[in-house]
Amino acid sequence: MKDRLDKAVSLGLGLAATGKEQVEKLVDEFVKKGEASKADSSAYVEKLVEKGNETRKQLESTVRDKIQSVVHNQSDKEKLEHLERRLEALERRESTDS
Structure with a gap:
């Protein structure tokens, strides 16, 4: 039971999105089928919830790190664009002064 449940719940982000009540229902089904004891089920539910x-x-x-990276890169891009505009303006001014 434990291996099958681990595999099923660990797929993708299933466990992260699964609430404690849903995990308890799933484990209770295994208890009813005789694939797990009631004593083991409580500890296993807690373990699965903690893993989630x-x-x-x-x-x-x-996600937080990726967002910060995008924001930081956007800020750098804006700074670079600003510097490029200033450089172009200086180049235009220099070419008109010559």
Whole structure:
């Protein structure tokens, strides 16, 4: 049961998006089918929920880092464009002064 549930829940971000109640329902189904004991199910639910929380935190961190990178790059791009405009203006002024 544990291996099948790990594989099913770990696909993509399924566990990160799955709430504790949904995980409990899934584990309860395994208990009813006799594939897990009730004593093991509570600990396993907690483990899966914790794993989901960790995955969500990692995803949030990755998204935050990517957003900061884009914002930083956009800021650098704007600075570069501003410097290019200033350089062009100086070049025009120099060519008219000559």
